[in-house]
Amino acid sequence: MSATDxxxxxxxxxxxRRAVRxxxxxxxxxxxxxxxxxxxxxxxxxxxxxxxWDSVRESFFNWGEAKASFPEVIRGFGKNIVIFLVAxxxxxxxxxxxxxxxxxxxxxxxxxxxxxxxxxxxxxxIPTILLVYLAGFGVPALRLTxxxxxxxxxxxxxxxxxxxxxxxxVFRAGIESIHPSQLASADTLGLSRWQSMRYVVLPQATxxxxxxxxxxxxxxxxxxxxxxxxxxxxxxxSAQDYNNYHFNYTSLVVxxxxxxxxxxxxxxxxxxxxxxxLRRQFAGAR
Amino acid sequence: xTALLEATDVRKTYGDKVVLADVDLSLEAHDVxxxxxxxxxxxxxxxxxxxxxxxxxxxxxxxxxDEISDPRVDRRGVRSRMGMVFQAYNLFPHMTVLDNCTLAxxxxxxxxxxxxxxxxxxxxxxxGLADQADKHPDRMSGxxxxxxxxxxxxxxxxxxxxxxxxxxALDPELVGDVxxxxxxxxxxxxxxxxxxxxxAFARDVATxxxxxxxxxILEHGPPATIFSNPRxxxxxxxLARVLPAS
Numbered sequence: 001m002s003a004t005d006x007x008x009x010x011x012x013x014x015x016x017r018r019a020v021r022x023x024x025x026x027x028x029x030x031x032x033x034x035x036x037x038x039x040x041x042x043x044x045x046x047x048x049x050x051x052x053w054d055s056v057r058e059s060f061f062n063w064g065e066a067k068a069s070f071p072e073v074i075r076g077f078g079k080n081i082v083i084f085l086v087a088x089x090x091x092x093x094x095x096x097x098x099x100x101x102x103x104x105x106x107x108x109x110x111x112x113x114x115x116x117x118x119x120x121x122x123x124x125x126i127p128t129i130l131l132v133y134l135a136g137f138g139v140p141a142l143r144l145t146x147x148x149x150x151x152x153x154x155x156x157x158x159x160x161x162x163x164x165x166x167x168x169x170v171f172r173a174g175i176e177s178i179h180p181s182q183l184a185s186a187d188t189l190g191l192s193r194w195q196s197m198r199y200v201v202l203p204q205a206t207x208x209x210x211x212x213x214x215x216x217x218x219x220x221x222x223x224x225x226x227x228x229x230x231x232x233x234x235x236x237x238s239a240q241d242y243n244n245y246h247f248n249y250t251s252l253v254v255x256x257x258x259x260x261x262x263x264x265x266x267x268x269x270x271x272x273x274x275x276x277x278l279r280r281q282f283a284g285a286r
Numbered sequence: 287x288t289a290l291l292e293a294t295d296v297r298k299t300y301g302d303k304v305v306l307a308d309v310d311l312s313l314e315a316h317d318v319x320x321x322x323x324x325x326x327x328x329x330x331x332x333x334x335x336x337x338x339x340x341x342x343x344x345x346x347x348x349x350x351x352d353e354i355s356d357p358r359v360d361r362r363g364v365r366s367r368m369g370m371v372f373q374a375y376n377l378f379p380h381m382t383v384l385d386n387c388t389l390a391x392x393x394x395x396x397x398x399x400x401x402x403x404x405x406x407x408x409x410x411x412x413x414g415l416a417d418q419a420d421k422h423p424d425r426m427s428g429x430x431x432x433x434x435x436x437x438x439x440x441x442x443x444x445x446x447x448x449x450x451x452x453x454x455a456l457d458p459e460l461v462g463d464v465x466x467x468x469x470x471x472x473x474x475x476x477x478x479x480x481x482x483x484x485x486a487f488a489r490d491v492a493t494x495x496x497x498x499x500x501x502x503i504l505e506h507g508p509p510a511t512i513f514s515n516p517r518x519x520x521x522x523x524x525l526a527r528v529l530p531a532s
Contacts, residue, residue, distance in 0.1 A: 013346055
């Protein structure tokens with residue numbers, strides 16, 4: 001701004017304050033590090049000194065078995081990824097559609113609203129593992145022509161129906177959180193109900209529900225393992241298969257590690273997205 | 287008489303942007319200081335620095351004789367003796383007005399429930415809100431909400447009250463209600479610092495008026511001097527724009 005600003009030098013008091021702040025930061029970092037090492041150390045000692053540790057290490061954390069089972073488990077894990085990638089877009093479409101139908105007001109839409117409510121209630125009520133069973137074993141038993149009997153795709157359909165119900169509720173919460181004044185101002189511009197939903201409400205709602213939505217998808221990544229109950233050769237089933245032949249559980253730990261490697265990046269991404277949304281919404285406000 | 291609050295050479299920057307520079311401010315008990323100046327001149331930032339919502343980048347702030355700009359200071363202790371009211375009221379929407387007003391007295395100051403509620407009801411009554419005590423803030427008008435926010439700040443019996451453009455979000459009809467109460471508080475001897483755009487009010491009530499421009503207190507003095515005979519050209523320009531032509 002003015003010349004005096006450029007010539008500004010911190011006063012002795014300010015320098016002293018900065019020294020105090022630095023000193024406090026150093027102290028905080030030291031305390032945090034010591035606390036972390038202490039807790040982790042105690043946990044490690046607690047687990048490894050338990051009486052059964054040696055046999056657990058042999059049957060769950062065996063490096064040789066891990067290497068041997070890895071090719072089989074990772075081949076199965078490829079299926080988990082495919083299931084996830086196919087299911088996710090279907091769930092999004094289904095969830096948005098059901099949520100939008102539920103927020104319509106026109107009398108003609110009543111039957112669809114009823115269907116949407118029944119769908120959401122029923123499919124959120126049934127445990128996902130039961131849905132997977134019913135789809136995987138029940139649908140082929142119907143002997144319908146033209147319907148696949150591939151349990152992998154039937155199981156994926158069950159996941160879509162189950163998660164679609166959850167995601168529709170997430171979207172509905174987002175739609176209902178948009179302030180009525182937004183609808184009023186869309187109305188005054190002459191937008192139709194559908195147009196205000198499409199251009200005004202949904203974009204804002206989606207932004208708002210992104211974190212819980214991604215949370216559901218992290219959950220979906222793990223639940224692809226449920227398809228092991230209908231003998232789909234995905235990571236979990238492959239790991240069990242290995243265990244059946246070699247009597248060692250390390251293959252299951254390998255599958256667990258693979259799932260963690262898949263979910264952690266999405267988890268971090270969700271956190272980052274949530275923080276960014278907060279920063280934008282509350283920029284400069286405190 | 288010693289100063290209740292004394293700020294010396296206060297400086298605040300956001301990155302490269304200097305928001306406050308070389309700000310000196312001193313006030314004694316029962317003073318009413320009005321900060322005037324255009325938007326972005328640093329009025330709100332100054333209040334937030336005094337209340338420790340923002341850390342200053344240089345300078346010293348003394349409150350009741352203690353340096354509160356020291357990083358080691360007990361911030362909650364300082365704030366428990368300072369009240370602040372915001373432009374957007376910032377009442378807690380999930381609580382009734384009475385709960386809003388008794389939260390800090392009960393949880394921070396450890397005052398028993400009955401006593402805290404009695405004091406809150408007395409103050410609400412004084413401010414014409416006796417029948418609003420059990421309502422939630424969203425059910426009240428803006429003027430009522432702002433008066434409730436004032437009561438909430440007063441319930442902890444602060445020695446200094448900071449008011450940040452408290453009438454800026456109200457329509458003209460409601461501004462009067464709130465200003466009348468601030469005027470009463472001033473007459474009762476409450477020490478206050480206000481950032482305000484209400485020039486007529488500042489002229490009537492203030493003991494000192496400070497004109498801020500680009501983060502500096504360009505000029506300060508009794509309202510009569512500032513409004514009738516400002517020293518700086520910049521102050522004259524500002525007043526010419528905001529005061530109705532007479």
